[in-house]
Amino acid sequence: MSSPVTAAEPAAVPPLPRPDLRARRRSSKGLRRGDVIWGYLLIAPTAIGLLGLSIWPAIQTFWFSFTTWGSFGGHTFSGLDNYMQVVKDPELGRSLLNTFIYTGMTLISIPLAIALAALLNRKGLRGVGVYRTLYFLPVVTLPAAISLVWKLLYNGDFGPVNALLGLVGIPGTSWLSNSHTAIYAIGIVSIWSSVGYNMVLFLAGMQSIPAEYYEAASIDGASKFRQFLRITVPLITPTTFFVAVITVINSLQAFDLVYLMVGPTSPALQSAETVVYLFYEKGIIQSQGGYAAAIAFVLLVLILIITLFQFRVQKRWVHYA
Amino acid sequence: MNLQPLTSRRGRKAAVLALAAATSLSIGLSGCSGGSSSSSGGGGGGKATITYGVWDVTQAPVMKQLAAEFHKQNPNITVQVQVTPWDSYWTKLKTSATGGSAPDTFWMNDANFEQYASGGAIKDLQPMVAKSDIKMSNYVQAQAKAYTYKGDVYGIPKDVDSIALWYNKKLFKEAGVKPPTSSWTGDDLIAAAQKLTNTAKGVYGIAAQNTGQQSFYVTIPQEGGYVISPDQTKSGLDSPQAIKGIQYWTDMINKYHVSPTLQAQTDTAPDNMFESGKIAMIYEGSWAAAEFAGVPYTKANADVADLPLLAQPGGVSNGLANVMSAKTQHPDQAWKWLEFLGSKHAADVQAKTGIVIPAYNGTAQEWATESPVSKLYNLQPFADELKVATAYPSSQNTSAWADAIVTELNKAYTGDETAAQAAKNAAAIMNKALAAEKH
Structure with a gap:
């Protein structure tokens, strides 16, 4: 992408050169047998792993959702029983609500990440590497370590969070074991730990925007902030879309933070448990594998619907340059 | 939170949907592995390594000491003590028992016993008990009863608490x-x-x-x-x-x-x-x-x-027992180990360390008066409480x-x-x- 932009057409998006589709088709048809075999051999490790560790368990889980489990693996077909139970279970509704709150909060990391990326993408900023490393650190830290540290930060008796709030006269609480605050406290940790990764993706997106656009806009007298709104934000929408889709999929499957920071005997469990935590509770703790499989399948359908919806509405706001 | 970069636009749509499907369904019904046994000689009386699953870090050194002593008496059998912290012990045990890779011998408690016995995950020890010197009347009665399922012994009581x-x-x-x-x-x-x-x-x-x-x-x-x-x-x-x-x-x-x-x-x-x-x-x-x-x-x-x-x-009293995996490759060697653990000698060793009250009759008093902790604290209330406590609430x-x-x-x-x-x-x-x- 290095089409010339004349000063007379500021901020106009240049047409992309159309790829020669015929040329591509010819080359793929022209592959020799040996090449094809090599190709399959090369994707085999990933494909086998995906089939064995993801696709096959998924199919099994679908089958399990129509069965009732014994304690140690034996299962009998029970038709739609599990799904009837899912519909009636108040816990599922509650955990769905918690999951949506968590997902909504995690999405806040996207505008934050864009803002951070824009700040770090400025020319001539000193110590960029240090900042980038700092923001990226949570991504390479184990969730268990993150949870442990945040549990201490949130502690109602001696936690630094309450100490800081105390300085400005706000009374704190036991953030993680108070049923009114637990899911939000966990959501904040989720924002904190995902903002770094998203920031790196946005940085990559921003660096692929041709400098000419900004030069042209400057000549026309557009302020830095206006340039950010009119050039940067529209041109990184493909990244924004990708990050949003992945964030939603991951957040809907939230488990580790709830498991590590709340746990089974906390008074805040019911107001913090997510759908996957409920799956764990039913399937692993209470030995109801079939019912847990049905919960997993309901979650799958939900994720598919939300993801499809995102793909539908993307046409209205994503600009593929 | 693993993210994979996806490339082309059409590929992205398909891939995201596939990713959504695959990840959300494979969140964890498939088992993880526990420690299974390995044998170098094979056969009933040959060399064997037996695994022993426990959850208490404080007791692990005593268990290892007993394992070493047992190995000295039975040079052909090596016992490997595997410690899994309490928080994940039962989750891991259940997955590994389901997958057939549970430790050969492991700790069981009152709350989980019936599930394992009725689910066929642990071995009916009755035939072996009948042939051996182990007498169930030697153990605290509530516990001996607690580890009997449908008239058969499935666990040899190890310790009790109050x-x-x-x-x-x-x-x-x-x-x-x-x-x-x-x-x-x-x-x-x-x-x-x-x-x-x-x-x-x-x-x-x-x-x-x-x-x-x-x-x-x-x-x-x-x-x-x-x-x-x-x-x-x-x-x-x-x-x-x-x-x-x-x-x-x-x-x-x-x-x-x-x-x-x-x-x-x-x-x-x-x-x-x-x-x-x-x-x-x-x-x-x-x-x-x-x-x-x-x-x-x-x-x-x-x-x-x-x-x-x-x-x-x-009050309430919970107790542990030593049990044998139904799928062990070395039932004879594993039984020898359980027999050793059920002996008065093993109970004495545990009583003297003071960490737990052995389930062997009479050793509770030894624990309350002779263990190192009894020099620090008055432990008599625990021994007295054992006499009136009811069994830990449990069901299948x-x-x-x-x-x-x-x-x-x-x-x-x-x-x-x-x-x-x-x-x-x-x-x-x-x-x-x-x-x-x-x-």
């Missing part, structure tokens, strides 16, 4: 309160707790815990009620006696304000509060003696008293209701519901789970 009142001598002295006596009633405890509570210093008289064994599992039988009916078919949580046993605790938080809130106890474990002088009394198990002895503050300042009297003597699928009733009762601890309301809801959940069991 609950007593731990208190902080220093805090009692500072507040000018006389130490607890064996004639204390529940009211005496509250009165003392009120004098000991000093909110300005962040010190409370007692911790009203929500973990059954250190709270309502003890007080419900003391009020004359039961958690589960003797035939294991009905919950007794909603009986007036049980509600009294639960309210005993919830009143400490919400009426008398002599205990930290449940939220505070969730943030900081009550044991840790006791170890740092933040609470003056705690209902805690005999197993805690070793832990408290390891902390300088509680080593110097803690001691043990009898449980305060409620309507009648009572205990875990289907054990955590769930805590979740319901929590609402009474936090003051959101009355003890009676919470008990009623907890009983309903428990009854539903019990009805789903297949006997």
Whole structure:
């Protein structure tokens, strides 16, 4: 992408050169047998792993959702029983609500990440590497370590969070074991730990925007902030879309933070448990594998619907340059 | 949170959908592996390595010592002790038992026993017991009975525990309160707790815990009620006696304000509060003696008293047994190891270390008077409590209701519901789970 932009057409998006589709088709048809075999051999490790560790368990889980489990693996077909139970279970509704709150909060990391990326993408900023490393650190830290540290930060008796709030006269609480605050406290940790990764993706997106656009806009007298709104934000929408889709999929499957920071005997469990935590509770703790499989399948359908919806509405706001 | 970059636009749509499908369904029904045995000689009497699954880090050195001694007597058999922390022990054990890779021998407790025995995950030891010197009458009777399923022995009792009142001598002295006596009633405890509570210093008289064994599992039988009916078919949580046993605790938080809130106890474990002088009394198990002895503050300042009297003597006792995986490759060698662990000698070794009370008859007294911890603390209340305690509440699928009733009762601890309301809801959940069991 290095089409010339004349000063007379500021901020106009240049047409992309159309790829020669015929040329591509010819080359793929022209592959020799040996090449094809090599190709399959090369994707085999990933494909086998995906089939064995993801696709096959998924199919099994679908089958399990129509069965009732014994304690140690034996299962009998029970038709739609599990799904009837899912519909009636108040816990599922509650955990769905918690999951949506968590997902909504995690999405806040996207505008934050864009803002951070824009700040770090400025020319001539000193110590960029240090900042980038700092923001990226949570991504390479184990969730268990993150949870442990945040549990201490949130502690109602001696936690630094309450100490800081105390300085400005706000009374704190036991953030993680108070049923009114637990899911939000966990959501904040989720924002904190995902903002770094998203920031790196946005940085990559921003660096692929041709400098000419900004030069042209400057000549026309557009302020830095206006340039950010009119050039940067529209041109990184493909990244924004990708990050949003992945964030939603991951957040809907939230488990580790709830498991590590709340746990089974906390008074805040019911107001913090997510759908996957409920799956764990039913399937692993209470030995109801079939019912847990049905919960997993309901979650799958939900994720598919939300993801499809995102793909539908993307046409209205994503600009593929 | 693993993200994979996806490239082309069309590929991205397909890939994202596939990713959504694959990741959300494969979140974890497939098993993880435990430690299985390996054999280098094969055959019944050949060389073999047997695995032994345990959860207690404090006991691990003693178990390893016993394993080494056993290896000396049986050079062909090596025992490998595998420690899995309590929090993940049962999850891991169940997955590995389902996948056929459970340790050859492992620890079992009352709460989980029936599930493993009825599910065919552990071996019926009756034929081996019949042929050996092991006599079930040698063990604490409640435990020998607890590890019998449909008339057959499935587990050799290892140790037992009981609950007593731990208190902080220093805090009692500072507040000018006389130490607890064996004639204390529940009211005496509250009165003392009120004098000991000093909110300005962040010190409370007692911790009203929500973990059954250190709270309502003890007080419900003391009020004359039961958690589960003797035939294991009905919950007794909603009986007036049980509600009294639960309210005993919830009143400490919400009426008398002599205990930290449940939220505070969730943030900081009550044991840790006791170890740092933040609470003056705690209902805690005999197993805690070793832990408290390891902390300088509680080593110097803690001691043990009898449980305060409620309507009648009572309490709860849980016990461990050694069991054998149904799928072990070396049943003969594994049995030799279990026989060794069930001997008077192994019980003596454990009694002398003071970490646990062995289930072998008579060794409880040895533990209470001769172990190193008995030099620090008065352990007699635990030995006495064993005589009146009832078995740990359990059924075929205990875990289907054990955590769930805590979740319901929590609402009474936090003051959101009355003890009676919470008990009623907890009983309903428990009854539903019990009805789903297949006997």
